[in-house]
Amino acid sequence: MSNRKVKLGNWGESFAAEYLSSRGVLILAKNVRTKYGELDLVGRFEGMTVIFEVKTRKTDTFGFPEDAISQVKRQHLVASTESYIQDHPELPGEWRIDVVAIRLNAGATPEIEWFENAIS
Numbered sequence: 001m002s003n004r005k006v007k008l009g010n011w012g013e014s015f016a017a018e019y020l021s022s023r024g025v026l027i028l029a030k031n032v033r034t035k036y037g038e039l040d041l042v043g044r045f046e047g048m049t050v051i052f053e054v055k056t057r058k059t060d061t062f063g064f065p066e067d068a069i070s071q072v073k074r075q076h077l078v079a080s081t082e083s084y085i086q087d088h089p090e091l092p093g094e095w096r097i098d099v100v101a102i103r104l105n106a107g108a109t110p111e112i113e114w115f116e117n118a119i120s
Contacts, residue, residue, distance in 0.1 A: 012056025013040050016100040036079035049095040051081045056102040065101035074119050
């Protein structure tokens, strides 16, 4: 992955964490690696463990950020989440996977959208 994409992804994850925190999410972990893949953000919200997949795009040329999650990526997210939950028995039993989509518009405030329970 190019350095530019890594920087954009890191920025998006930080922006998403700030956004989510301002809405009552307690961020527990960032960039968690499991044998199935990486979890961008792990949080607690309304008594539930929530895994956040963050997608950031500068343009809509290749579609909206939320559309970039393939079926294979969905499978990896579910497997990674299940592995993480098993490794952390102190977390509440209920969990879900949400998507945070960030669209950057030249010179304008970034647009952010939170899709709850987006992946099952």
